[in-house]
Amino acid sequence: MIKNPKISKIESIIEKIQTPSYVCEEALLEENLKRLQYVQEASGAKILLALKGFALQDTFYLVRQYLQGCTASGLHEAKLARETFDKEVHTYSPAFKESEIDEIISISNHIVFNSFSQWQKFKSKAQKRVSCGIRINPEVSSAPVALYDPSSTYSRLGVTKKAFKEELLDGIEGLHFHALCEQNVDALEKVLRGFEKNFGKYIPRMRWVNFGGGHHITREDYDIKRLVEVIRDFKKRYNDITVYLEPGEAVGWQSGALVASVLDIVENGMQIAILDTSAEAHMPDTLAMPYRAEIRGAAKAHERQYTYRLGGNTCLAGDIIGDYSFDKPLKIGDKLIFEDMIHYTIVKNTTFNGIKLPDLALLTKDGNYKILKRFGYEEYKRRN
Ligand SMILES: *Cc1c(COP(=O)(O)O)cnc(C)c1O
Numbered sequence: 502m503i504k505n506p507k508i509s510k511i512e513s514i515i516e517k518i519q520t521p522s523y524v525c526e527e528a529l530l531e532e533n534l535k536r537l538q539y540v541q542e543a544s545g546a547k548i549l550l551a552l553k554g555f556a557l558q559d560t561f562y563l564v565r566q567y568l569q570g571c572t573a574s575g576l577h578e579a580k581l582a583r584e585t586f587d588k589e590v591h592t593y594s595p596a597f598k599e600s601e602i603d604e605i606i607s608i609s610n611h612i613v614f615n616s617f618s619q620w621q622k623f624k625s626k627a628q629k630r631v632s633c634g635i636r637i638n639p640e641v642s643s644a645p646v647a648l649y650d651p652s653s654t655y656s657r658l659g660v661t662k663k664a665f666k667e668e669l670l671d672g673i674e675g676l677h678f679h680a681l682c683e684q685n686v687d688a689l690e691k692v693l694r695g696f697e698k699n700f701g702k703y704i705p706r707m708r709w710v711n712f713g714g715g716h717h718i719t720r721e722d723y724d725i726k727r728l729v730e731v732i733r734d735f736k737k738r739y740n741d742i743t744v745y746l747e748p749g750e751a752v753g754w755q756s757g758a759l760v761a762s763v764l765d766i767v768e769n770g771m772q773i774a775i776l777d778t779s780a781e782a783h784m785p786d787t788l789a790m791p792y793r794a795e796i797r798g799a800a801k802a803h804e805r806q807y808t809y810r811l812g813g814n815t816c817l818a819g820d821i822i823g824d825y826s827f828d829k830p831l832k833i834g835d836k837l838i839f840e841d842m843i844h845y846t847i848v849k850n851t852t853f854n855g856i857k858l859p860d861l862a863l864l865t866k867d868g869n870y871k872i873l874k875r876f877g878y879e880e881y882k883r884r885n
Contacts, residue, residue, distance in 0.1 A: 507532065507721075507755055512797075514870040515836055518760045521778040521859035525757035525843050527866045530560060533719040533752055534567035540718060540725060541569075544732035546744040549591055551714045552578040554749025554844045557861065558585040559873040564752065570610070572714070572747040576601045583608040591711070591747065593636060593677065595657060597623060606630050613677045613711070615659065617666045624672060634675030634711065635660060641695035644682035644715070646790060652680050662699040676700060679713025683750065686728045689716060693735065709743040710735075718751045753844030758797075759783060759859060763835045764814060771824075772809045774831050779813030780822045782853045784839065784846055787822055797838040799825040807831065815854035852881040 511524055518524065537548050550564055551572040558581065570589025571582035575597075582590045592605050593613035606612065606627050613634040614620040620635060627633050638659030644650035651658040659678065680692045689712065697704075704710060717723050732744055761778035780787045787794055802808045805826035813820035822839075850858055858876035865871060 509758070509797075510864060510868065511758055511760070511838055513868065514864060515760070515838075517870045518836065518862070519860060520760050520762040520836060521776075521783060521857070522760050522862050522872075523757060523842060523847055523859050524760055524862045524864055524870075525557060525560060525753075526864045527560070527563065528864075530753070530756040530843075531563060531866070533754060533756060534564060536719050536725070537748075537751070538567045540728060540732075540746075544729040544744075545736055545741075546712075546732045546746055547589075549589065549745060549747040550586070550752050551747045551749030552582060552848075554714070554848065555753035556581060556848050557753070557843065557873075559861070559863065561586050568752070569745075572749075573609075576605055579605055579608050591745070602626060611675065611709075611711075613675070615657075617660065617664070617669050620669065620673070628672045632674045632708065633672060634677050634709070635670075635673050636677045636679070637661075637665070637696070637700055639678050639680050639692050639696040639699065641680060641692045643680065643684060643688040643691060646682075648789060649682040650680075665700070667703070670703065670706065673707070675707050675709040675711060676703065677711040677713065679711075679715065679747075681713065681715025683717050683720075684715055685717060685720075685722070686724045686731060689728070690731060693731065704739050704742065707742060709745060710739075711745040711747060714746070714748045714750070716746055716748050716751060717754070718746075718748060719754045720751070750844045755841045757841075757843040757864070759839040759842035759846065761837050761839065763831050763833055763837070765833060766809070766831060772807070772831075773812055774809045775812050775814055776822070776837065777814055777857075778822075778839075778859065779815050779817075779820050779853070779856050781813060781815060781817050781820045782851050782856050783813075783859055784822070784842060785849050785851075786845055788819070793823050794842070795840040796825055797840060799827050799837075802826055811837075813856075815856055817854065852884055855881050 547569045549572045573579035573592045575594045579592045590609045591611040592609040595615045611632045636659040638661045642652040761776045763774050765775045802824035807830045808826040811822040861874040863871045
């Protein structure tokens with residue numbers, strides 16, 4: 502089994518970093534990719550990168566050496582996949598548009614429809630040119646919060662058992678489900694049981710099954726051995742059918758940080774540090790999920806001697822990253838390293854309040870700090 506020691510080297514180049522900046526560490530990203538490659542080799546499954554969570558195209562020279570292609574959620578992601586990754590492109594969308602479907606078909610290998618009405622609508626165009634699948638809703642909820650649970654009540658994502666139309670299956674070559682979020686293999690097993698109970702009888706007519714994303718394969722405690730067994734067992738039961746996994750988060754998991762600086766420190770009942778980043782604009786999941794970003798060398802409020810509330814540099818009152826404590830007082834100009842900020846951040850960023858988008862940078866395996874992209878006023882202007 503591949504070890505995943507995850508040793509970050511950002512501190513070695515911290516002086517050079519102009520903040521705010523996302524710094525992806527090539528070596529850590531490659532460790533993730535090697536783990537995923539191990540799963541592919543041991544299980545026989547094919548793994549795709551879900552661009553929704555990680556689309557850092559300047560790392561694709563590396564990612565494409567390990568993964569089979571990309572999963573796209575519509576025309577723009579499919580185009581990026583075709584232009585920059587150029588292996589398999591699998592496109593799913595809750596609803597495809599008439600005006601975009603021809604281009605999507607021309608650059609995709611697989612298309613997954615969200616309903617039988619969409620399948621009926623686009624069947625004649627798609628059928629002969631791409632492998633078509635249908636997304637089903639296994640109706641097994643296990644995601645941690647409703648915002649990220651595709652099987653929640655009244656979900657629009659995927660066909661339920663009740664809405665399934667066996668008589669319209671002709672031409673469908675694959676079944677797709679996506680029901681997990683940051684989960685271990687026990688959750689996959691639960692979903693698979695529900696999926697097979699309701700839809701198992703259709704699998705022998707298929708060429709492939711896509712297990713979606715949400716598999717936290719690169720997390721230290723993920724049971725890779727069990728995942729390999731589950732996939733092998735599934736393939737054995739269905740005549741060696743092709744199995745796809747399409748994680749996003751697991752590819753970028755703990756592969757880098759967001760580095761920000763302290764701009765000012767004010768006092769209002771407590772010490773408040775204002776940073777050159779923003780929860781709202783640069784780390785939206787801290788507010789949406791919500792989750793607490795880890796900061797290197799810091800702890801929860803009051804666990805260490807000096808506690809600060811960390812706020813973003815926007816006018817939104819709730820643009821608060823959280824309360825953190827440090828061994829030494831913070832000073833203006835100090836740099837803070839927010840851990841694990843490469844997935845579901847860059848892809849979601851906004852220029853809210855005119856705040857500058859952070860640089861995208863790479864810490865290469867040989868220790869060089871490389872700025873991939875720098876943003877400015879133009880990004881704000883064009884989007885408003
Ligand atoms: C979000 C999503 C993924 C990727 O999920 P992760 O949690 O990032 O692994 C894969 N497939 C579909 C259909 C998705 O919506």
